[in-house]
Amino acid sequence: MALDPAFLEELRARTPIASVIGRRTKLTRSGRNWKACCPFHGEKTPSFYVYDDHFHCFGCGAHGDVISFVMQSEGRSFPEAVAELAGEAGLEVPRPGPAQRQAEQRSKTLSDVLEAVQAAWTRRLHAPEGRAGLAYLRGRGLADETIAAFGLGWSGDGRGGVLAELQAQGIAPHLVAEAGLMRLDEDGRPKGELFFNRVTFPIRDRRGALVSFGGRILGDGQPKYLNGPETALFSKRRTLFGLDRARAAVRTVRPRGTPPVELVVVEGYMDVIALHQGGFPGAVAPLGTALTAEQMEALWQVSAAPILCFDGDAAGRRAAVKAAETGLPLLDLNRTLRFCALPEGEDPDSLLRRQGAGAVATLLDGARPVGEVLFDLLTEGVRDPGPEQRAALRRRLTEAAALIGDKGLAAEYRSTLLDRFFETFRRRPGQGGQGGKPWGKGAGAAPRPVRIMERPPLDAQATMHERMRILTAILLRHPHLLPEVEDAYCRLDLPAGLARVRAGLMDMAAAGDLPDAGALAAGLDAAGLRDEREAVLATQPLPLSLSAPDSLMDVEIGQEWWHFYALLNVRQFGEDIRADTERLCTGTLDERAWNSLRTRLLAWEALRRGEIDPDGG
Incomplete structure (x- = not known):
């Protein structure tokens, strides 16, 4: 229902929010405002504050004006909340236009039809013709009080008895059809009752108004359960039974x-x-x-x-x-x-x-x-995935988290899912780089040494892989950097050798506190990844953070990592920074988020000034 904004402003001005909230929870003065224990979540120390025109809970985040408070605390729709507050304030809600009034009158007529049908069906349940239906309900353990409370009924045999009863009340067949209780022929004319020989269940909207029916057939007929069709009153996708x-x-x-x-x-x-x-x-x-x-x-x-x-x-x-x-x-x-x-x-x-x-x-x-x-x-049914299955599963988990509209919440879900992933499917020492037993010839033999990242020609793909190698090398030398860059690092589609090193690194991170570089190297070697680890670090040239590790501050190391990450997709990196900057500026300042953003901004500025050659790596 669209309402004049001026009317809503007047309604809010005439309705003191503290008096409305005070009906639900005890308010005490806090300076010029009020405070209370939040009515929306259990707490012992007040964190719910009421101001001149709005409320806010610093515990659960509930927030809004007087209309939204009535909606949230009483479960009312927007029109219901407005009507309630307007009545208390002595205001008349603006009347709708002619078309809406006509539709409302039509809905009222159909509601009257449904109520008449409901009365006829409940009577029939307790008449001789409804004996089988009543026996079925009692056989399912329902007490007579429950049957009456839910208005359960019996639809009759479909031979016209209910229609005759309705016509005697002045209800024409076309209205019964509009209410969703009759089948229609090819020309749209009523041709027979939709519900017959069924136990009936009244379907009500959240206000308790009757909008349709469901029915269960006795015996082996199909469909076993039947709902009324969509009507002016009833939308199946918006309605919940009970x-x-x-x-x-x-x-x-x-x-x-x-x-x-x-x-x-x-x-x-x-x-x-x-x-x-x-x-x-x-x-x-x-x-x-x-x-x-x-x-x-x-x-x-x-x-x-x-x-x-x-x-x-x-x-x-x-x-x-x-x-x-x-x-x-x-x-x-x-x-x-x-x-x-x-x-x-x-x-x-x-x-x-x-x-x-x-x-x-x-x-x-x-x-x-x-x-x-x-x-x-x-992960239902996944037991011992190979590299391809691990990659596909990890992608599915991150895509599921990305469905969440709130970016901060999405990031938390992504971290939680990936933590579970690495904890559940991490490789055990002695499994080698494949996460399972060797396959084919040579089973049981030691894995062959692999030099996975020799200096490649500077074509586009080789350059990209070289930058990924450098990112991995920085993390092997400075594993404490991983929490800051984990989300970005896990999004990279690494070549096979680097992917095995990353999986081993994540497995160790998921097992507890990140070790130093020496302990990390020993752990990777024990997991059968020594050749891959050495290949990552052996190829030259390597960045400053690897040649002079102790002389750099953490922010410089992080900045260098983000330099090489940005070069993989400069445009996307810039868009990510812009989005995160806007989100930080519009939200509450978070020191950890700001430190992460600051490091990336430094890397971005260095790239824009040309301090790193985008073509040279």
């Missing part, structure tokens, strides 16, 4: 010492209903499809870290990967995802009935952050 009830449960203030209600995404109608009945009222489900970006946005309006609960089989793992790929671009510092996997062969409903609520609670308590589970999902 969200209205879950939102209310999550937002309800709990008694002290009572654990919070978790927002949990499961797969189907019956899972949601069974969990609600079993004491887990935060359960919701998509409508027969993979989670969409719109549904995730709806989840985050209720909880900053919802739990996605998938089956423990191959299909469940695929669903988890798909959900992670959908969610990664949407993550930021204030919202994330958690994952848990069910025991194979179980769904939430069956687990609850067989093992009880304690088993479900334990499962949810063990939900893992997406940053932890992502590595396991992306």
Whole structure:
């Protein structure tokens, strides 16, 4: 809903933000402002501050004005929050134009149709014709109170009885079709009921308004589950079954010492209903499809870290990967995802009935952050990868991290994934440079000495490889530089020999504190990389940092490394510096980030002044 900016400014001016926030948490004076314990995350020391026109939490990062506070604290949409505040301020929300009013009137008419159908179907469930449906629901362990609370019903046999009842109320077939409850012929005319011989599940939006239905057939008919089609009221990709009830449960203030209600995404109608009945009222489900970006946005309006609960089989793992790929671009510092996997062969409903609520609670308590589970999902089935598989897997991990829109968060995910990669798949001493047993003739023999980086002719590819050799040589001589340049170094597509040295270097870094140059050399030699290491350092010429290591400051060594890195792609290096400079200037000054940027800026200036020959290496 688009509103006049002037109206919104007047609304904010007439609504003291401190009085609105004070309803949810106790405020105390802090100079001219107010402070409190944050209502969005548990804390004992106040870090939530309220100013004249906005709030900010220095603990969790929550931030916004009075409208966004109502949206975040009560789970309301923007129009709902505006309407609530306007009513309290004595303002009238501007009325929409004629076309929007007509659409709203149409939606109201369709809502009335759905409510009439719902009343007819709930009556039929308890009539003789619905006996089989009621027996099915009770057989699944649902109490009559639960059946009534969720408004479950029986659709009838599809022979016109429901339509006749609706027509007696003045509801024409074309309205029933517009509401998504009838099939249409080739000319778009209603020709028969969509739902028949099915147990019915009312689908409501997050406000609790009825928007469509789902149905489950009894017996072996197909499809087993059926949802209504897209209508003026119903969008499948934006709707989650049970969200209205879950939102209310999550937002309800709990008694002290009572654990919070978790927002949990499961797969189907019956899972949601069974969990609600079993004491887990935060359960919701998509409508027969993979989670969409719109549904995730709806989840985050209720909880900053919802739990996605998938089956423990191959299909469940695929669903988890798909959900992670959908969610990664949407993550930021204030919202994330958690994952848990069910025991194979179980769904939430069956687990609850067989093992009880304690088993479900334990499962949810063990939900893992997406940053932890992502590595396991992306490396599923990988056991002892060779060089090609390692390279492909490493690329997949970095590409997954790059999906995250927040660059700082993306960098943290990338570092975490690569740390897990090198820790999990690092070579062990005695494996040689191949990460496994020798293959083919000569198995068991010592690896042949390899001179991998003799001085090449100055063609483009050879020059590029020579610069990569120099970058590797600097790190072998000054391994303490690795944390500053690791991301850039791992992005390089190194030739095979250098790639083996890099993998060994990263393996040692992942094992703990970086050693000095001597210990690093001994570790690489023990891993079967002596020939490759010596080849990197033996070829001349080498930069100043290798010929006079003790006379240089760390910043000069780093600057020299970035010199040679820049020469691999001058344009991209300049664009990276420009982007990082803008990001640093618009954000909070970070000393570590500034030191890293300063070193690269020095290298960039030296390159621009011509102190390094771009063609000579």
